[in-house]
Amino acid sequence: MLALIIFGTRGVRSTIKEGQFFCPQCVSDQSYKHKKVTQFFTLYFIPLIPLSNKGTYVECQSCKNTYIERVLDMARVVQVEEKQRATPVEQIQNRLNEPAAPAIAAAAATTPQSSSTGSSKAEILSEKQKAVKKLLIMMILADGKVEDSEIHMFHKVYREVTNGIVADIYREIDQVKIENKLPHQYLKEAKSFLNDEGKRDIIKASMMIAAADGDIDPSEIRMVESFGKSLELRPAEVKELIAEITG
Ligand SMILES: [Zn+2]
Numbered sequence: 001m002l003a004l005i006i007f008g009t010r011g012v013r014s015t016i017k018e019g020q021f022f023c024p025q026c027v028s029d030q031s032y033k034h035k036k037v038t039q040f041f042t043l044y045f046i047p048l049i050p051l052s053n054k055g056t057y058v059e060c061q062s063c064k065n066t067y068i069e070r071v072l073d074m075a076r077v078v079q080v081e082e083k084q085r086a087t088p089v090e091q092i093q094n095r096l097n098e099p100a101a102p103a104i105a106a107a108a109a110t111t112p113q114s115s116s117t118g119s120s121k122a123e124i125l126s127e128k129q130k131a132v133k134k135l136l137i138m139m140i141l142a143d144g145k146v147e148d149s150e151i152h153m154f155h156k157v158y159r160e161v162t163n164g165i166v167a168d169i170y171r172e173i174d175q176v177k178i179e180n181k182l183p184h185q186y187l188k189e190a191k192s193f194l195n196d197e198g199k200r201d202i203i204k205a206s207m208m209i210a211a212a213d214g215d216i217d218p219s220e221i222r223m224v225e226s227f228g229k230s231l232e233l234r235p236a237e238v239k240e241l242i243a244e245i246t247g
Contacts, residue, residue, distance in 0.1 A: 005044075006043070006044050006045065007041070007043050008045075009040065009042060010040055010045075010232065011037045011038070011039055011040075011054050011192060012037070012039075012050075013035050013195070014035065014038065015035055015036075016035065016036045017034035018031065018032065018034070019032060019072075021058065021071060022071075023063060023065070023071075024074075024126070025060065025063045025126055025163065026060060026063050030060050030061060030062045030063075031060075031061040031062070032059060032060055033061060034056065034069070034072075035056060035057055035059055035066075036055075036056045037053070037054040037055050037192045037193075038050050038053055038054065039051045054192035055193050056069060057069070057127060057194070057195075058072060064195060064198075065126035065127075065128055066126060066127045066193060068124075068127070068193070074124060125164070126162070126198075127190065128194060128201055129158075129162045129164050130190070131186075131187070131194060132157075132201065132202055132205045133158060133166060133172060134176055134186060134190075135206055135227070136158065136205060136206070136209055137154070137169075137172060137173055138181075138183045139183070139206060140173075140209070141173065141177070149212075150212075151169055153212040154169060154209070155169070157209055161201050161204060162201070184226065184227075187202075187227060187230035187231050188230050190231075191232055199231045199232075199233050200237070200241060203228050203233065203238055203241045204244070204245060206223075206224050206227055207224050207241065208245060210224060216246055221242060225238055225239070225242070228241075
């Protein structure tokens with residue numbers, strides 16, 4: 001008899017911290033779980049040996065969006081601003097650290113208003129928004145040309161799946177061109193910052209773009225299935241998602 005040994009690797013998620021934070025998507029205070037993704041060596045699909053840390057993310061327990069850890073600092077900044085700034089001792093220390101008056105004037109002239117903490121809070125995108133945006137642009141760029149109908153479809157799908165808008169799509173397209181990554185390469189990096197909800201929405205979005213021209217050929221389905229594989233989703237689950245979009 002020939003014994004078949006099945007081994008591989010898989011990312012396993014664990015919670016390292018919990019608390020309250022300001023969720024940019026909910027636009028309110030929510031509970032969060034701070035998760036760590038550890039790559040494990042698996043034998044017969046059972047994780048046995050931890051190999052390396054792949055990433056961490058903060059997951060909103062209400063909308064299930066995931067964010068980089070910096071979102072927790074943002075919440076703290078907002079809280080500090082709400083309380084009355086600094087104590088008298090800190091105020092003196094701050095004054096000692098301040099640059100001389102001409103330097104302040106120069107800095108004020110060159111620093112755009114948008115760098116204040118008030119607006120930066122809204123600039124934090126969820127990891128799902130980042131991944132959907134990049135992958136859809138990679139798909140649009142696949143044939144080397146960008147058509148108006150594709151841009152129109154991008155906005156429609158992005159809004160539907162992530163509840164957000166992209167202000168300057170052409171700047172984003174240029175950025176993706178500079179990074180010059182293949183979808184699989186990108187998704188394998190992005191998966192460590194996404195939960196299953198985010199991964200499923202990425203598959204849905206890519207299928208919606210593939211289906212946008214009215215017909216779906218087998219090569220497009222194979223492509224979306226391979227995206228699912230790069231994201232470590234179960235093949236059966238990906239097939240179900242594809243069937244949902246194709247009807
Ligand atoms: Zn939320």
